[in-house]
Amino acid sequence: MSVDRTTPEPPAARDPETLVARLRAAGCVFAEDEAALLLEAAVMDVELLETLVARRVAGEPLEHVLGWAEFAGRRWSVGAGVFVPRRRTELMVAAALALPAPATMLDLCCGCGAVGGAVLLGLRAAGADAVLHASDVEHAAVAHARRNLGPLGAAVHQGDLLAVVPTMLRGRVDLLLCNAPYVPTGAITAMPPEARDHEPAVALDGGADGLDVLRRVVASAPDWLAPGGSLLFEVGTDQVDGATALVEAHGLRAAVVTDEDPDADDATGGTVVVATLGAR
Template sequence: MGTAVRLTERLRAAGCVFAEEEAALLLASTDDPEQLERRVTRRTAGEPLEHVLGRVELAGRSWSVGPGVFVPRRRSERLVAAALDLPAARADATVVDLCCGSGAVGGAVLLGLPDGGRSARLHAADVDPRAVAHARANIAPFGGTVGTGDLWDALPESLRGRVDLLLCHAPYVPTSALDTLPAEARDHEPRPALDGGPDGLDVLRRVVAGAPPWLARGGALLFEVAGVQVTAATRLVTAAGLGVGVLRDDETDGAVMVASVGAAG
């Protein structure tokens, strides 16, 4: 039996649904048999494949991620696409990725702007230094900067009133639902990356209320929620004096909310 087949069987026995694909990725990740064995052991013990490989795919690119950091989800490509669809997604846009985690979402928006983000500015921020280290590795090569701290505290004052695209995939899982998450998330992603408080909107409540002074004219805040949170999130956006757009995704039962300042606002 070949190495790939044996590895696939080990991964399948450990409950990995995409065992064949994972075996190929693990085999391609190193030429060192001992390192391969360590990686397979971590994976079969339940660690997310992305943490084991140190890489994650989002929006057609590979980004750095690792233990202790939220693994960007493919559904966030909808937030990236929604941001790039807005009139504010100009070549010279100022982009902020708040609650950036690995920074892959902000990086993908930057690189999707006209002229590949070369004339744009990206600042990302997260409260967790482990996330900030990955975000820096991911976006500094494209000229992005990263701050550490609680929400707005990590943004330079010079960005006040200038942000065209304010991306914020914040934690939004209600505390009572954390136990229902897959073990990979529950056991390997930090709780502050997932826990959104009693109704899931604790962090987003502060983000939406605090966003208007940071947004430029015609700028927008984009964030993700679950379908059941859309009504409450809409109320938050309206109370902040922002226009509301809702892009529902029936496949994931989630939504991207677009909270925008009127062009004359």
């Protein structure tokens, strides 16, 4: 009598339909798309696929599970404990590329480096180039930012905002990008668990009104911007008045850029404040 000693395949390996069903049961809205990406990531490795699916079903962000996030048409390295760049922030990239081409760029609260990197690549595609420096306080974010931006020739610094930026950049920054946290502290608990439970609080929590970090950045910006240089940052629609008043109080000219796509929603429709320094 023969005995079948074949190890049963884990559920995720049986077929795509089973995988989609598991993801959908876990609350994944785009289960079919996620299943295709997980199958691609596993490259026919049944055990790896089951590990990835189990992590996703347990609630980890898909981007952390895959090891990359798509932003501005490119895949950027991310991982556990790293803020995942949002689609709506692509508006900041577009707004930056609509300005005169900068010679020197600085990306604060850079996370994985996707925003500054996307602007730099956009400049190069248009036949321009720039020096890019970036900084973030989170060790994990800096590790991924260096992985993403190092090949582009950018320098990434770890520490609090401008405290770790080379002083030689003071007064010379043509474009200052800052995707600072702007979620009010009281609203953190209402965020999706993927963000609330898996992204660092320092990348989400903007204080009582969401503008605490931005107050520090805006107050310092005039000393770091070159004449005619601009600071770009993202806010919620209900924060625009407070943000523009803050900008103008520090002697900067404020403009607001919004997504003109009629189908834009909270996930895709951003609001960007452009704060420009006049001639000294």
